Amino acid sequence: MATLKEKRTCGQRCEDFGHFIWNSDEGKFMGRTPIRWVYISLYYVAFYVVMTALFSLAIYVLMYTLDPYTPDYQDRLKSPGVMAWPDTYNDETLEINYNMSDKKNWMKMSKILKNFLEPYNDTKQAQCNYYNCTTGKYFVQHMFDAPKHTKWSCPFYQSALGNCSGISDPTFGYNTNQPCVIIKMNRVIHFMPNNGTGNAPYLNCTVLDGQDNVRGYEYYPVNGSFDLSYFPYYGKLAQPHYVNPLVAVKFDLVNQRHAVIQCRVMANNIAYQNFYDPFEGKVIFHLNALS
Ligand SMILES: *[C@@H]1O[C@H](CO)[C@@H](O)[C@H](O)[C@H]1NC(C)=O
Ligand SMILES: *[C@@H]1O[C@H](CO)[C@@H](O)[C@H](O)[C@H]1NC(C)=O
Ligand SMILES: *[C@@H]1O[C@H](CO)[C@@H](O)[C@H](O)[C@H]1NC(C)=O
Ligand SMILES: *[C@@H]1O[C@H](CO)[C@@H](O)[C@H](O)[C@H]1NC(C)=O
Ligand SMILES: *[C@@H]1O[C@H](CO)[C@@H](O)[C@H](O)[C@H]1NC(C)=O
Numbered sequence: 020m021a022t023l024k025e026k027r028t029c030g031q032r033c034e035d036f037g038h039f040i041w042n043s044d045e046g047k048f049m050g051r052t053p054i055r056w057v058y059i060s061l062y063y064v065a066f067y068v069v070m071t072a073l074f075s076l077a078i079y080v081l082m083y084t085l086d087p088y089t090p091d092y093q094d095r096l097k098s099p100g101v102m103a104w105p106d107t108y109n110d111e112t113l114e115i116n117y118n119m120s121d122k123k124n125w126m127k128m129s130k131i132l133k134n135f136l137e138p139y140n141d142t143k144q145a146q147c148n149y150y151n152c153t154t155g156k157y158f159v160q161h162m163f164d165a166p167k168h169t170k171w172s173c174p175f176y177q178s179a180l181g182n183c184s185g186i187s188d189p190t191f192g193y194n195t196n197q198p199c200v201i202i203k204m205n206r207v208i209h210f211m212p213n214n215g216t217g218n219a220p221y222l223n224c225t226v227l228d229g230q231d232n233v234r235g236y237e238y239y240p241v242n243g244s245f246d247l248s249y250f251p252y253y254g255k256l257a258q259p260h261y262v263n264p265l266v267a268v269k270f271d272l273v274n275q276r277h278a279v280i281q282c283r284v285m286a287n288n289i290a291y292q293n294f295y296d297p298f299e300g301k302v303i304f305h306l307n308a309l310s
């Protein structure tokens with residue numbers, strides 16, 4: 020019987036199909052009795068409820084264990100980079116060229132520093148970072164004692180940069196042969212520059228080329244130190260008002276008034292010999308005062 024394939028008309032096929040949808044002889048709907056369909060539906064409902072519950076539980080556990088105050092992904096970089104302003108880069112090289120007899124030109128340089136220092140405005144800092152920090156000590160905070168569940172940040176006042184603050188001399192020395200360069204160390208979360216010793220990291224600038232053209236230089240604040248109270252940094256969410264401490268250097272250029280300077284941040288946890296990252300722990304720049 021099975022071997023003989025009967026030719027069936029279209030009408031017969033439709034009838035077969037109708038029979039399959041509702042088989043009145045056996046009381047079956049699409050090959051199953053209604054009660055079996057109910058069981059199957061219940062099974063799938065239960066199945067999806069359990070799946071959804073498992074999925075929700077997994078998401079919940081994940082969210083619960085994530086700490087919003089520390090990034091889950093932290094860059095390989097453990098040692099901070101160092102940058103300098105005015106940030107007049109030419110390709111990868113920082114070239115601070117200015118013409119001290121061209122007002123338009125030196126105004127441009129002073130403007131860069133003025134804008135850079137805007138967040139450090141004394142009035143602004145006194146308002147945003149209203150906290151008396153103890154200088155010379157790490158400011159370790161385990162709790163979120165500051166308003167809105169944050170941590171305190173120490174103020175850094177523009178005026179701490181003395182003759183390079185732009186307050187007494189808004190030109191920052193760019194109309195003379197004594198320009199100011201401002202150095203900033205990048206933030207690294209939970210980074211402590213020194214272990215054991217408890218000394219503050221400090222800036223050490225050396226003239227790599229053109230020694231005869233540099234009569235001297237001065238650091239602001241004194242000794243070029245980055246006070247320990249700015250460390251460790253806990254991240255943007257924990258310390259929304261944090262500002263990086265700065266050190267400014269005022270150079271006294273003579274003769275050809277051109278030199279290549281390296282400024283390195285000295286601290287035992289700060290590396291500076293990374294071949295792949297020339298700005299790790301130090302910054303090198305060309306200083307060139309034209310007239
Ligand atoms: C510097 O500016 C002065 C005045 O604008 C101009 O005479 C002089 O040529 C400029 N020097 C250089 C090296 O561009
Ligand atoms: C700091 O901000 C205050 C108020 O906005 C302003 O009067 C003052 O000139 C600013 N100081 C500097 C050095 O720009
Ligand atoms: C910080 O100390 C000064 C002087 O002791 C005091 O006038 C000021 O109110 C203190 N500020 C805070 C935020 O405690
Ligand atoms: C700032 O500059 C003035 C005038 O050039 C100088 O007398 C003074 O000693 C400088 N201040 C510091 C802290 O070096
Ligand atoms: C400081 O700690 C780092 C690693 O955390 C270590 O490599 C280094 O030798 C330590 N330096 C001192 C002076 O203890």
Ligand SMILES: *[C@@H]1O[C@H](CO)[C@@H](O)[C@H](O)[C@H]1NC(C)=O
Nearest residue numbers: 221222223224225226283285
């Ligand atoms: C600054 O760096 C130079 C050259 O690396 C070094 O000879 C000098 O001792 C350093 N000075 C300080 C105070 O660390």
Ligand SMILES: *[C@@H]1O[C@H](CO)[C@@H](O)[C@H](O)[C@H]1NC(C)=O
Nearest residue numbers: 155219221240241242243244
């Ligand atoms: C600056 O350094 C000198 C010599 O290392 C030290 O005697 C002086 O106390 C330091 N000044 C400050 C304000 O740290």
